[in-house]
Amino acid sequence: MAHDTPTVTRTSAQHEYYKQNNKATMQKQVVNFAIMIFLTLVAFSLVGAGFSANLVLPIILLMAGVQVVLQLYSFMHMEEKTAHEIGVVTMFMWTGMFFAFLMILAFVTIIWWNL
Amino acid sequence: MSSSVKKKGFGATVWDYLTTVDHKKIAVMYLLGGTLFFVIAGLEAVLMRIQLMYPENDFVSAGTFNQLLTMHGTTMLFLAAMPLLFAFMNMIVPLQIGARDVAFPFLNSLGFWLFFLGGLFLHLSFFMGGAPDAGWTSYASLSLYSPGHGVDFYVLGLQVSGAGTLISGINFLVTIINMRAPGMTFMRMPLFTWTTFVTSALILFGFPPLTAGLILLLFDRMFSAKFFDVMYGGNTIIWEHLFWIFGHPEVYILVLPAFGLFSEIIPTFSRKRLFGYSSMVFATILIGFLGFMVWAHHMFTVGLGPTANAIFAVATMAIAVPTGMKVFNWLLTVWGGSIKVTTPMLYALGFIPSFVAGGVTGIMQATAPLDYQLHDSYFIVAHFHYVIVGGIVLGLLGSTHFYWPLFFNRMLNETLGKITFWIFFIGFHMTFFLQHFLGLMGMPRRVFTYMPDQGWDLFNFISTIGAFLMSAGVILLVLNVIITAIKGEPAGNDPWGDTRTLEWAIPQPIPFYNFRQTPLVRGLDPYWIEKQEGNKEGMVYAEPLGDIHMPNNSIVPFVMSLGLFIASFGALYSPLGVADDSRTWAIPVLVIGLVITFGSMIYRSLKDDHGYYVTVAEIEALEEELYGKKGGNK
Numbered sequence: 001m002a003h004d005t006p007t008v009t010r011t012s013a014q015h016e017y018y019k020q021n022n023k024a025t026m027q028k029q030v031v032n033f034a035i036m037i038f039l040t041l042v043a044f045s046l047v048g049a050g051f052s053a054n055l056v057l058p059i060i061l062l063m064a065g066v067q068v069v070l071q072l073y074s075f076m077h078m079e080e081k082t083a084h085e086i087g088v089v090t091m092f093m094w095t096g097m098f099f100a101f102l103m104i105l106a107f108v109t110i111i112w113w114n115l
Numbered sequence: 116m117s118s119s120v121k122k123k124g125f126g127a128t129v130w131d132y133l134t135t136v137d138h139k140k141i142a143v144m145y146l147l148g149g150t151l152f153f154v155i156a157g158l159e160a161v162l163m164r165i166q167l168m169y170p171e172n173d174f175v176s177a178g179t180f181n182q183l184l185t186m187h188g189t190t191m192l193f194l195a196a197m198p199l200l201f202a203f204m205n206m207i208v209p210l211q212i213g214a215r216d217v218a219f220p221f222l223n224s225l226g227f228w229l230f231f232l233g234g235l236f237l238h239l240s241f242f243m244g245g246a247p248d249a250g251w252t253s254y255a256s257l258s259l260y261s262p263g264h265g266v267d268f269y270v271l272g273l274q275v276s277g278a279g280t281l282i283s284g285i286n287f288l289v290t291i292i293n294m295r296a297p298g299m300t301f302m303r304m305p306l307f308t309w310t311t312f313v314t315s316a317l318i319l320f321g322f323p324p325l326t327a328g329l330i331l332l333l334f335d336r337m338f339s340a341k342f343f344d345v346m347y348g349g350n351t352i353i354w355e356h357l358f359w360i361f362g363h364p365e366v367y368i369l370v371l372p373a374f375g376l377f378s379e380i381i382p383t384f385s386r387k388r389l390f391g392y393s394s395m396v397f398a399t400i401l402i403g404f405l406g407f408m409v410w411a412h413h414m415f416t417v418g419l420g421p422t423a424n425a426i427f428a429v430a431t432m433a434i435a436v437p438t439g440m441k442v443f444n445w446l447l448t449v450w451g452g453s454i455k456v457t458t459p460m461l462y463a464l465g466f467i468p469s470f471v472a473g474g475v476t477g478i479m480q481a482t483a484p485l486d487y488q489l490h491d492s493y494f495i496v497a498h499f500h501y502v503i504v505g506g507i508v509l510g511l512l513g514s515t516h517f518y519w520p521l522f523f524n525r526m527l528n529e530t531l532g533k534i535t536f537w538i539f540f541i542g543f544h545m546t547f548f549l550q551h552f553l554g555l556m557g558m559p560r561r562v563f564t565y566m567p568d569q570g571w572d573l574f575n576f577i578s579t580i581g582a583f584l585m586s587a588g589v590i591l592l593v594l595n596v597i598i599t600a601i602k603g604e605p606a607g608n609d610p611w612g613d614t615r616t617l618e619w620a621i622p623q624p625i626p627f628y629n630f631r632q633t634p635l636v637r638g639l640d641p642y643w644i645e646k647q648e649g650n651k652e653g654m655v656y657a658e659p660l661g662d663i664h665m666p667n668n669s670i671v672p673f674v675m676s677l678g679l680f681i682a683s684f685g686a687l688y689s690p691l692g693v694a695d696d697s698r699t700w701a702i703p704v705l706v707i708g709l710v711i712t713f714g715s716m717i718y719r720s721l722k723d724d725h726g727y728y729v730t731v732a733e734i735e736a737l738e739e740e741l742y743g744k745k746g747g748n749k
């Protein structure tokens with residue numbers, strides 16, 4: 001039976017278009033990646049500098065939140081408004097985060113603080 | 116690819132199934148694997164019931180009883196009910212939405228093999244020093260101190276098969292989002308596809324907490340980490356939370372597809388469209404969502420405090436609202452319909468009152484103060500078997516009859532089917548109805564025996580007789596299958612005459628590419644619409660006949676799973692923490708297993724596999740062979 005590999009042919013205009021597109025995405029990703037590295041460095045140096053834990057902890061948590069959003073929107077393609085069924089994907093992401101938040105809330109309140 | 120080849124040798128057939136990525140063949144494998152484990156777990160149940168038939172019986176020892184209990188619960192839930200539901204999802208969902216396969220056929224096969232080998236691993240514990248014995252919930256305060264390797268088998272086996280389940284769940288999500296035929300909008304999807312969708316979402320969010328919990332338990336047992344060990348500052352309650360954050364969604368993972376199956380059967384044999392379709396969809400989503408906010412109703416007696424208990428009690432009762440919506444919608448579908456009482460319909464009609472009974476006792480248990488009375492008594496056993504057997508098992512048995520012609524192009528015997536139903540149904544109520552009262556009279560669950568003359572003797576005896584009846588029912592079903600296999604006539608498409616959805620419009624036997632042309636869906640119940648308009652072919656098409664792109668078979672999923680299976684033995688017998696060095700052989704076993712798994716992953720990543728095309732000429736040749744003369748428009 002036939003086992004040919006399908007090949008995709010593109011016109012040169014299409015080719016140019018994709019090339020442009022890829023370049024733009026690449027730039028954006030490199031910038032975001034740099035920001036993420038920077039945030040990580042800040043986090044480590046805050047700890048290294050020996051500031052009080054009451055200051056360092058909230059800042060690190062905040063930056064962790066920023067990192068998550070950056071990760072989702074820049075590397076996991078959630079910013080692509082026109083992407084196929086992006087609404088469903090976004091809905092799933094936020095539902096998942098809501099459940100995770102609920103779990104953390106429950107753990108903190110009924111296991112560790114013992115309300 | 117090979118369905119055009121008649122009469123293959125045994126070896127070739129085995130190889131075909133080991134490598135297949137066809138959702139229909141994977142469905143058959145899930146059906147076989149699930150049935151195997153269902154029979155094993157059923158046997159364990161009967162052994163337990165024999166032990167409990169008389170007070171102070173010594174048919175099995177206390178230790179054996181604990182193993183039977185644990186393996187029965189674990190196997191039924193993870194290795195019987197879920198795979199059997201996956202069998203129907205695999206078979207029906209792609210056909211129902213007009214797809215040629217699932218989104219990731221390779222992962223589909225991987226999911227099956229992980230489930231099967233994980234289950235096999237768990238069952239080998241019987242021959243390798245004893246099965247797990249800390250209950251299917253494996254509460255850490257008990258499981259940490261379980262001697263031998265039983266609980267390690269539980270942890271590793273569930274980890275492997277759970278990975279398979281998670282993979283399959285994601286696959287169905289992507290399939291349903293991406294692979295619907297033109298015109299098959301979300302609000303035209305049949306209810307079984309909808310419930311599969313929500314169930315898959317529950318798997319996606321529900322299984323990771325279990326995985327996390329199992330990892331912690333593994334570390335506690337093997338490397339003496341102290342996550343759950345109170346003596347060293349750990350907290351045993353964390354396991355209970357993690358387990359039930361998974362565990363409650365799990366019960367909806369099981370029951371929602373059963374709801375979906377009944378929502379297909381009931382309109383078909385009421386010969387009326389499903390009443391309140393959009394409210395059914397809404398109720399399904401709402402049940403799925405609320406399913407994540409109620410887990411602590413399993414822990415009312417732990418001492419969470421009145422505030423937490425009150426919140427979780429109210430949240431639990433809220434689930435009764437969407438569930439009630441569903442029940443009323445089914446009743447209103449039947450009401451005024453032109454009802455045909457076939458075997459599947461009998462199961463559906465039996466399901467409604469049985470499931471409602473289980474739901475009502477559920478609300479009773481949700482009342483936290485009352486639960487202090489009911490907790491850990493036979494009342495609980497009665498409750499969950501009413502929802503599980505009355506909901507899921509009746510759904511599975513009914514759909515086995517309903518969908519058998521779709522799977523195998525044969526009809527199961529209807530008369531025998533009805534007899535089976537009555538025997539099973541009577542046996543089911545006989546077994547579990549009286550257990551409510553046993554619970555109220557104080558009989559605790561998970562006990563291997565009890566003292567005579569507490570008023571429990573008669574009810575326990577009757578309960579065991581009921582279990583025998585249920586076994587007889589299952590044996591009759593197996594006989595029915597065998598008879599049909601030997602004598603059955605080809606059923607053709609639409610054998611029930613009143614089916615409504617796309618899967619029934621496909622000619623039988625279904626060609627391996629499902630649809631020669633992608634169908635165009637013109638509304639809810641597309642097949643019904645076409646039949647009403649006198650379209651003999653049963654569907655209209657969205658594309659001209661052309662070459663069809665199909666995935667290649669692959670042995671890699673099997674090898675990948677086998678690697679994890681081997682590695683599990685290495686992990687189980689790990690020499691870490693063992694005083695003598697008699698177990699150093701386990702390290703190479705672990706390493707070899709992981710090398711096999713990661714090696715096949717790398718192979719899969721590096722080697723491009725774009726699938727292949729079936730040409731128009733090949734399609735026409737195959738169809739002529741399958742159906743004789745050519746048909747269809749071009």
Ligand code: HEM
Pocket residue numbers: 157160161163164184185187188189191192196249250251252496500503504507508546560561562582585
């Ligand atoms: C069909 C006939 C069945 C019979 C006769 C039966 C019988 C039993 C018995 C005797 C127990 C032990 C109760 C105790 O001592 O606490 C039990 C527990 C259990 N059964 Fe069944 N059962 C059946 C079907 C099922 C099915 C279909 C499922 C799930 C799909 C299931 C899930 C469970 C679970 C989760 C437990 C609790 C195990 C534990 O406490 O760890 N059973 N069953």
Ligand SMILES: [Cu+2]
Pocket residue numbers: 362363366409410412413
């Ligand atoms: Cu629950």
